[in-house]
Amino acid sequence: xxxxxxxxxxxxxxxxxxxxxxxxxxxxxxxxxxxxxxxxxxxxxxxxxxxxxxxxxxxxxxxxxxxxxxxxxxxxxxxxxxxxxxxxxxxxxxxxxxxxxxxxxxxxxxxxxxxxxxxxxxxxxxxxxxxxxxxxxxxxxxxxxxxxxxxxxxxxxxxx
Amino acid sequence: xxxxxxxxxxxxxxxxxxxxxxxxxxxxxxxxxxxxxxxxxxxxxxxxxxxxxxxxxxxxxxxxxxxxxxxxxxxxxxxxxxxxxxxxxxxxxxxxxxxxxxxxxxxxxxxxxxxxxxxxxxxxxxxxxxxxxxxxxxxxxxxxxxxxxxxxxxxxxxxx
DNA sequence: TCCCTGTGCTTGCAAATGCAAACACACTGG
DNA sequence: CCAGTGTGTTTGCATTTGCAAGCACAGGGA
Numbered sequence: 220x221x222x223x224x225x226x227x228x229x230x231x232x233x234x235x236x237x238x239x240x241x242x243x244x245x246x247x248x249x250x251x252x253x254x255x256x257x258x259x260x261x262x263x264x265x266x267x268x269x270x271x272x273x274x275x276x277x278x279x280x281x282x283x284x285x286x287x288x289x290x291x292x293x294x295x296x297x298x299x300x301x302x303x304x305x306x307x308x309x310x311x312x313x314x315x316x317x318x319x320x321x322x323x324x325x326x327x328x329x330x331x332x333x334x335x336x337x338x339x340x341x342x343x344x345x346x347x348x349x350x351x352x353x354x355x356x357x358x359x360x361x362x363x364x365x366x367x368x369x370x371x372x373x374x375x376x377x378x379x
Numbered sequence: 380x381x382x383x384x385x386x387x388x389x390x391x392x393x394x395x396x397x398x399x400x401x402x403x404x405x406x407x408x409x410x411x412x413x414x415x416x417x418x419x420x421x422x423x424x425x426x427x428x429x430x431x432x433x434x435x436x437x438x439x440x441x442x443x444x445x446x447x448x449x450x451x452x453x454x455x456x457x458x459x460x461x462x463x464x465x466x467x468x469x470x471x472x473x474x475x476x477x478x479x480x481x482x483x484x485x486x487x488x489x490x491x492x493x494x495x496x497x498x499x500x501x502x503x504x505x506x507x508x509x510x511x512x513x514x515x516x517x518x519x520x521x522x523x524x525x526x527x528x529x530x531x532x533x534x535x536x537x538x539x
Numbered sequence: 540t541c542c543c544t545g546t547g548c549t550t551g552c553a554a555a556t557g558c559a560a561a562c563a564c565a566c567t568g569g
Numbered sequence: 570c571c572a573g574t575g576t577g578t579t580t581g582c583a584t585t586t587g588c589a590a591g592c593a594c595a596g597g598g599a
Contacts, residue, residue, distance in 0.1 A: 243547060253588045258548060265586070268556090269429030269452045283453050284444070292429045293443050302480075305465040307444040307453065314445075316487045320462075321442055323483065327476045403577060413558045418578060425556070428586090 228272075228290040233261040235279045250278030388432075388450040393421040395439050410438030 236246050243261070247254040251274050259265040260275075267275070272290060276283040284304060287293040306312070306320050396406050403421070407414040411434050419425040420435075427435070432450060436443040447453040466472070466480050 242545080244545085255548070255550090255589085256587050259587090262548090266430075268586070269432065269447065269450065270426075271587080272429065273452045283447075287429065287447065287453075290429065292433050293447075302462070302465040302469050303442070303444060304453075305462040307442065307448050309462050311491055312487055313491070316491075317445065318441070320480070320484060320487070321445075324480060327472060327480070331471055331473070331476075402575080404575085415559085415578070415580090416557050419557090422578090428556070431557080 228267075228286070229261045229263040231286070231289045232257075232275060232279070235281060236261075239279060246275070246278050250274040388427075388446070389421045389423040391446070391449045392417075392435060392439070395441060396421075399439060406435070406438050410434040 236243065239246075241249075243257055244254045247257040250257070250271075252271055256265065256267075256271075257275070260267050260271075267290075269287070269292070272286050273283050276286045282304075284293060302324055303321060306317060306324070309317070312320070396403065399406075401409075403417055404414045407417040410417070410431075412431055416425065416427075416431075417435070420427050420431075429447070429452070432446050433443050436446045444453060462484055463481060466477055466484070469477070472480070
């Protein structure tokens with residue numbers, strides 16, 4: 220019934236493996252999965268779990284996210300973003316802080332996309348050099364040095 | 380080393396669900412998974428596939444990547460914060476946007492450092508899993524008028 | 540020729556996912 | 570008191586993952 224996406228992930232893996240010039244068995248060993256299973260995955264006969272996917276990514280020395288995107292498991296809203304990956308991976312942030320950063324970043328992306336749509340020849344490069352169209356101004360930014368946490372951005376209610 | 384992660388993802392999901400103030404069944408419906416299965420996932424009795432994880436993330440309105448990280452499926456990336464590097468390198472952001480993100484991120488870092496100093500034995504793990512009294516949806520960056528009823532930051536619905 | 544090593548593929552089968560149905564418990568009314 | 574509704578949990582089962590063992594084919598070397 221549903222196997223359209225599965226095929227693409229397999230092709231992608233086989234592609235990457237060919238590029239790395241390693242055999243199916245070799246990748247299977249490096250990834251810690253069985254050879255026949257990897258074969259089935261590459262041909263789209265099996266839908267690997269995230270764990271297996273992650274191991275394959277490690278074996279291929281490529282980003283796990285790239286595989287997840289290919290598998291259609293992250294296509295969420297953003298195709299891919301190093302900033303998001305870094306934010307998500309940052310263990311020094313609280314969950315709420317993380318979510319705030321993600322929300323803001325995504326809103327920026329969305330806004331830039333909308334900007335690019337509205338303007339005719341407005342590419343991202345062009346927009347980048349522009350000061351700021353509209354909505355960006357609404358965001359809290361003390362253009363003077365580092366804004367103090369006591370200023371406007373107060374993520375933790377911090378009672379007591 | 381192979382099982383403690385499974386528990387944490389379940390706790391994380393239950394945590395997020397509680398914060399969203401929705402019932403198990405409700406989340407199960409929104410995520411398109413069965414209630415009993417979600418129950419087992421939250422208690423760490425089952426290890427959900429990436430597909431299910433993705434659906435749960437959608438149901439919770441949180442980033443899929445956040446869940447994958449919790450499930451230990453993405454920490455492949457640099458664990459440390461190259462957030463700043465990623466922000467600086469992101470060519471899709473305007474200078475203003477970039478500065479906003481940097482300011483916010485640094486304020487978070489500073490706040491966390493201060494908190495670690497002031498707090499008792501507050502480890503990073505503790506702070507990370509600490510449930511927010513308000514809930515994630517109530518993003519505390521409200522100085523802009525762009526926060527939607529949803530709680531998500533919606534940048535000015537592009538007007539002509 | 541036969542044997543050996545390497546490639547990928549097919550075949551059962553244990554173990555796990557994921558769900559429908561039913562259960563236990565608490566709360567609300569009638 | 571029992572019926573109805575809400576919560577989360579347990580149980581049994583179809584389906585699937587993922588692997589060990591084996592198959593088919595190709596290329597060397599003796």
